[in-house]
Amino acid sequence: MDGRRRNPYELTDESPVYVISVAAQLSGLHPQTLRQYDRLGLVSPDRTAGRGRRYSARDIELLRQVQQLSQDEGINLAGIKRIIELEHQVAALQSRIAELSAAVDGAAAAMRQREAQVHASYRRDLVPYQDVQQASALVVWRPKRGE
DSSP: SSOOOTTTTOOOOOOBBOHHHHHHHHOOOOOHHHHHHHTTTTSSSSSSSSEEBOOOOHHHHHHHHHHHHHHHHHOOHHHHHHHHHHHHHHHHHHHHHHHHHHHHHHHHHHHHHHHHHHTTOOOOOOOOOOOOOOOOOOOOOOOOOOO
16 A cells, blocks of 8 residues: 555455456356365455455456466466465565665665755864974984893
8 A cells, every 4th residue: 555545445456346256257267266276375365244255356367377377387286376475475575675775765865964964064264274394303212221
């Protein structure tokens, strides 16, 4: 979520609106296949109060992806589950990187602002210059005998 309040009736890609028969038709899969994918944890739709499955547009896309990986790539369901988990992990890490990058940018801006304040506080008085004559002196040190 982006921090703004959303209209509770606004539909998004994550809104659970499709019953299993419609989701099966949209994904090109049999409803029993959708139930199996749910049992295996591949695609877990939201549930109504009566425990009926409700699929979102994002769920439909994930069903298509699972089918493509299974049919076209020959990946078994356990492998597909691992791929999905890793994709979720990558997405979470990318989100965290974005958060940390924003925090670093904010800290750098605050540091530059503070540095500018420090520089602005410097005294700009003229300091009298005195020409100092350097004397050339040679000092020879000789240790006493017995030391």
